[in-house]
Amino acid sequence: MPELPEVEVTRRSFADAIAGAVVDGVWLGKPLRWPLGVAPAALVGRRVQGVRRRGKYLLLDLDDGLLLLHLGMSGSLQFAPSLPPVGPHDHFELRTDRGVLRLHDPRRFGAAVYAAGEQDAVARKLLGGLGPEPLTEAFDPFVFHAGLRQRRAAIKQVLLAGDLVVGVGNIYASESLFLAGIRPTVRADRISRPRALRLHGAIRTVLSRALAVGGSTLKDFSNAQGQSGYFQLETMVYDRAGQPCRVCGAPIKALRQGQRSTFYCPVCQKP
DNA sequence: AGATGTCCCTGGAAGC
DNA sequence: TGCTTCCAGGGACATC
Numbered sequence: 307m308p309e310l311p312e313v314e315v316t317r318r319s320f321a322d323a324i325a326g327a328v329v330d331g332v333w334l335g336k337p338l339r340w341p342l343g344v345a346p347a348a349l350v351g352r353r354v355q356g357v358r359r360r361g362k363y364l365l366l367d368l369d370d371g372l373l374l375l376h377l378g379m380s381g382s383l384q385f386a387p388s389l390p391p392v393g394p395h396d397h398f399e400l401r402t403d404r405g406v407l408r409l410h411d412p413r414r415f416g417a418a419v420y421a422a423g424e425q426d427a428v429a430r431k432l433l434g435g436l437g438p439e440p441l442t443e444a445f446d447p448f449v450f451h452a453g454l455r456q457r458r459a460a461i462k463q464v465l466l467a468g469d470l471v472v473g474v475g476n477i478y479a480s481e482s483l484f485l486a487g488i489r490p491t492v493r494a495d496r497i498s499r500p501r502a503l504r505l506h507g508a509i510r511t512v513l514s515r516a517l518a519v520g521g522s523t524l525k526d527f528s529n530a531q532g533q534s535g536y537f538q539l540e541t542m543v544y545d546r547a548g549q550p551c552r553v554c555g556a557p558i559k560a561l562r563q564g565q566r567s568t569f570y571c572p573v574c575q576k577p
Numbered sequence: 578a579g580a581t582g583t584c585c586c587t588g589g590a591a592g593c
Numbered sequence: 594t595g596c597t598t599c600c601a602g603g604g605a606c607a608t609c
Contacts (some may be wrong), residue, residue: 379602413586459580475602
């Protein structure tokens with residue numbers, strides 16, 4: 307579920323509240339994608355210094371080491387002084403003197419992993435291959451274009467791969483390509499410089515807008531305070547197969563790329 | 578090295 | 594109603 311906007315919205319919804327908290331205990335439910343990698347008791351007494359985000363990972367900096375959290379496809383976090391009893395889909399809790407951080411994840415593609423530091427093997431494996439952050443200066447339009455020129459795969463799949471830019475998932479890839487007027491099936495290396503620059507801008511515009519409205523709540527996403535997002539109300543193409551394009555009225559088309567659904571307007575988006 | 582397919586897991590919707 | 598099949602926001606990994 308969660309792409310960059312949802313993860314960032316989640317981060318902002320509890321980062322200040324948890325900063326400075328001391329860990330009382332760690333509770334584990336059913337196994338997540340990867341093991342925690344440390345004995346839960348070993349984290350007791352450590353202080354949470356802050357919460358950062360890298361791509362779709364949340365990094366909880368501890369005074370010694372860090373916790374990497376990923377929401378997978380169906381994960382969400384809650385943070386509150388106290389929470390109701392855990393349910394069957396709650397699989398991780400970080401209990402602190404300021405409240406409980408709980409990971410709810412029915413599909414369990416998410417993860418909570420401890421790393422001794424950012425150079426730790428597990429941290430490098432998970433974070434090492436990530437591309438630049440789209441909403442920072444690190445995402446350079448000319449470097450982006452140069453990267454596209456070296457890839458023969460369809461542009462939609464190159465965006466999802468996460469090495470030229472991070473955080474763009476299935477929803478925002480379709481939306482960004484619509485805004486840029488580019489058909490998702492176009493080979494990345496066939497995209498001209500002006501179109502690449504337009505796509506670069508479109509990715510920033512779409513992600514910023516989604517962030518501003520709290521992300522997308524397709525099914526059950528909410529931030530750590532339980533609030534929903536609203537971007538799903540203004541998608542131009544995502545999940546709108548057969549419905550009229552909001553710009554030209556042509557029926558939105560759907561196709562599958564790499565086992566994932568893609569949506570586009572056959573008129574507004576050029577091959 | 579890059580591209581592609583598979584798999585992890587569960588729940589809900591659609592089809593029969 | 595009940596069973597089966599398909600699909601869903603991600604991404605590591607194996608294989609070619």
